[in-house]
Amino acid sequence: MLQVNNISKVFNPGTVNEVHALNEVSLNLPDGGFVCVLGTNGSGKSTLLNAVAGSFLVDSGKILVDDVDITRWPEHKRADFIGRVFQNPFTGTAPNMSIQENLALATRRGKSRGLGWGLPKNLIDEFKLRVTPLQMSLEDRLGNPIGKLSGGQRQALTLLMATWLKPKLLLLDEHTAALDPKTAAKVIELTEEVIRRDHITTLMVTHSMQQAVNLGNRVIMMHKGRIAYDFGEDEKRRMKVNDLLALFDELRRKDQIDNSVAELVAANYI
Amino acid sequence: MTLLLGSITIGLILAMLALGIFISFRIFDFPDITAEGSFTFGAAISAALIIAGVNPLLATLTSFVGGGLAGMVTGILHTCFKINSLLSGILVMTALYSVNLHTMGRSNLPLLSETTIFTWFDKLAVKFSGEGKLTMVLGWEVPAKDLWILLFCLIMVVMVSLLLWWFFRTRLGTAMRATGDNAQMIRALGVNTKLMIIAGVALSNAFIAVAGSLLAQYQGFADVQMGIGMLVWGLASVIIGEALISENSLGLVITGAVIGSVLFRLLVAIALRWGMNPIDLKLITALFVLLALILPGFMKNTKKIRLTSK
């Protein structure tokens, strides 16, 4: 389904702020695969997702979806088959437009827009039907601006929007990180439900080891722009939160050693 | 009374300008100074064509296209070449100054002896009011022609407003509003935001050019300086409109911009009548907009108005 071959990305090349955010990352995702992506802050998780979504073009390497090379495709064209939910609840919705207008925009993802009426009556009825199961009592407030809703409500709606038309690939970037634990649990539940129902191939970045253990059929852990660990279905089944925490600490210690070595080198030789 | 009719008519003509500014500033959040150039561009195109004997309606439509092209250039500079929106507008506005002079051949083109859209109303006035060409309005005698022109402008502005209200509620128009509201979100839903911005800025300047064209035909000349200060003028109209309406639905905001334009023109006419020096007009307009921007509560949402469709 998704093939990422040796992609690299350097931000601000040639400046003091140069960051090698991705270093020859490769990842193969079969149809229906559900991967949890873990990693320390700044390890390149978001950058990986953004590279696949086309927020920027990669410096080298190739990205293929169903054997079609999309490496040079612009973001909006990739949206034909990619659904996204972002970490920041503000990113995924148009705050000054109503809930129903936001949803209506999502019903045309990857389709031509044209001069047809943006918000036909039958669509509103359908929105009511599909918003009710979220149990957030949004069904009677479809005309309200979405910006007035809580982060959790927005993320639930963004998820609904991203999956309204079944995407080939769903990209979730810490989409529960900004929510309180109870709301986060609810959004995760909705996420799991829709992925299972529609068999959506998913790449989910998470900061929660628990989520990584519970969800999906594969876990990768990123470090310094590379995939440091990759656990398949069998390994994942035996995996415990503590195992992941231990690996995480190990990577973090490596980081510290790297830094102290760098300081030592700097102190001695520069 | 004639003065009042004239002020309302100009207010309605400049409502086209206000609607253009509304599109760029409010829907796209794009501070587009191209307006100053495209307003004159519209006047220049129409004046030159009318003097060349072209049908005035066709000349006005050509101004619409010309303004659209100017806006398109600004949009392309901004989206494709990543030039800051303000600078893109300044570049095109500056370039248009030369283009306008070329279009007109000199800095001022009189149209008083030409057939414009508005001279057509002379015939209508004769037909309906006879040779005397006077009509009673609220006990006042006014030239019937002025009344017909006012009616024409009113119908035109109402139709354009309805058209915009409809357009911004179509699927395409909704995508455009979303582009101004949250570009990242709508890109993730498959919309080419660059294209939306280019089209939106083009549409905005097309209407602004029509305002310029109609004003030139109404006042009987096109002048290369006539666009100066028009951006702030249009903004003042939009701001007054927003202050007038309490609810920020699309239909009301469009109506507000039109009413704001007429009201602002009336205010200016009254101030001039009371002895305000015309030289101070632009200073006072700018101060007015500044006040509206910094006074809390005058505009409910300084940054952006909510556009739920109702």
Ligand SMILES: Nc1ncnc2c1ncn2[C@@H]1O[C@H](COP(=O)(O)OP(=O)(O)O)[C@@H](O)[C@H]1O
């Ligand atoms: N658009 C950008 N411009 C510059 N640097 C960036 C950009 N996006 C990410 N980075 C940098 O790349 C590195 C990886 O970031 P990111 O992928 O966001 O990490 P995370 O794993 O926490 O999601 C970080 O050092 C970050 O500062």
Ligand SMILES: [Mg+2]
């Ligand atoms: Mg991140």
